[in-house]
Amino acid sequence: MTRTTSISTAGPAGRATARGADLEVRDLTRVFGDGLRAVDRVTFTAPSGLLTGFVGGNGAGKTTTMRMIMGVLAVSEGEVRFGGAPITAADRRTFGYMPEERGLYPKQAVLDQLVYLARLRGVSARAARAEVLEQLERLGLAERAKDHVEKLSLGNQQRVQIIAALMGSPRALVLDEPFSGLDPSAVDGMVDLLREHTARGVPVLFSSHQLDLVERLCERLVILKGGRVVAAGTPAELQETGTVRHRLVVGGDAGWVRGVPGVHAVDVEGSVALVELADEGATRRLLTAALERGPVHELTPLRPTLAQIFREVTA
Numbered sequence: 001m002t003r004t005t006s007i008s009t010a011g012p013a014g015r016a017t018a019r020g021a022d023l024e025v026r027d028l029t030r031v032f033g034d035g036l037r038a039v040d041r042v043t044f045t046a047p048s049g050l051l052t053g054f055v056g057g058n059g060a061g062k063t064t065t066m067r068m069i070m071g072v073l074a075v076s077e078g079e080v081r082f083g084g085a086p087i088t089a090a091d092r093r094t095f096g097y098m099p100e101e102r103g104l105y106p107k108q109a110v111l112d113q114l115v116y117l118a119r120l121r122g123v124s125a126r127a128a129r130a131e132v133l134e135q136l137e138r139l140g141l142a143e144r145a146k147d148h149v150e151k152l153s154l155g156n157q158q159r160v161q162i163i164a165a166l167m168g169s170p171r172a173l174v175l176d177e178p179f180s181g182l183d184p185s186a187v188d189g190m191v192d193l194l195r196e197h198t199a200r201g202v203p204v205l206f207s208s209h210q211l212d213l214v215e216r217l218c219e220r221l222v223i224l225k226g227g228r229v230v231a232a233g234t235p236a237e238l239q240e241t242g243t244v245r246h247r248l249v250v251g252g253d254a255g256w257v258r259g260v261p262g263v264h265a266v267d268v269e270g271s272v273a274l275v276e277l278a279d280e281g282a283t284r285r286l287l288t289a290a291l292e293r294g295p296v297h298e299l300t301p302l303r304p305t306l307a308q309i310f311r312e313v314t315a
């Protein structure tokens with residue numbers, strides 16, 4: 001069975017991307033002992049060479065889905081596929097995984113621990129040491145190589161965790177909250193690292209509660225609520241489904257917009273109003289009312305932000 005090819009295609013933003021294997025879940029379901037369907041017929045694809053953001057409120061089922069993908073939690077129904085075939089234990093051994101419960105040993109030196117983990121992935125001792133030292137240098141941790149993990153700040157422990165997940169040229173990355181606790185420069189460093197992997201054709205699935213970050217980063221998005229997928233697609237596709245709002249800027253106070261039929265005032269501050277318009281008639285009524293009162297400086301449609309779409313689909 002052929003799972004990978006070396007065809008090069010134009011990836012996101014025109015970058016050359018090697019073609020790898022897609023990671024898919026089909027009707028994936030997990031029922032816990034108490035009958036809770038924590039993950040309920042979840043279907044989506046994390047395509048080769050793309051960053052797929054996995055979002056949802058607390059308890060939506062993200063971690064449970066990722067654990068089933070990695071085989072650390074049994075599947076009740078449905079399946080995980082990699083490269084077009086049911087996933088195998090051998091496939092999973094080639095994956096980089098950052099679990100929710102961070103799995104570092106507090107009393108072992110950073111370097112020793114990372115070399116050990118790389119060797120488990122089949123990397124030779126020499127290559128492992130070289131790769132670890134290079135990554136520690138890149139993430140600004142070279143001086144801490146001999147320190148025990150427990151002596152590092154939480155953000156630095158998180159960086160070590162990232163290195164652990166990304167070592168040994170993984171064929172897919174499954175990362176549970178990889179950005180939590182990172183400062184902005186560490187986030188940027190992490191993003192650069194992930195892009196190096198997507199350029200090799202690796203599918204990257206990552207969960208996050210930081211919607212601004214997800215919006216900035218990912219090429220695809222899956223939104224979960226109550227164990228089910230409530231929206232999925234590219235950010236542009238999701239934006240088309242969201243409610244378009246308008247920004248109105250008038251000469252005087254804009255408080256009167258609250259009384260216009262078909263106009264929902266989301267926010268009014270002085271002469272600036274953020275509104276949702278029920279239909280074309282509402283647009284006309286709003287403009288007429290505004291012009292009767294004085295100058296209209298602006299009436300602009302706003303593309304919905306991811307945070308807005310998220311609130312709409314998970315409401």
Ligand SMILES: Nc1ncnc2c1ncn2[C@@H]1O[C@H](COP(=O)(O)OP(=O)(O)OP(=O)(O)O)[C@@H](O)[C@H]1O
Nearest residue numbers: 032033036038056057058059060061062063064065
């Ligand atoms: N081992 C378990 N036994 C019983 N219920 C569980 C177990 N693990 C998770 N759950 C439940 O499954 C649901 C989904 O939890 P999960 O941790 O997958 O959500 P999440 O989207 O990752 O949430 P968060 O963003 O808070 O980490 C929750 O209601 C949780 O309480």
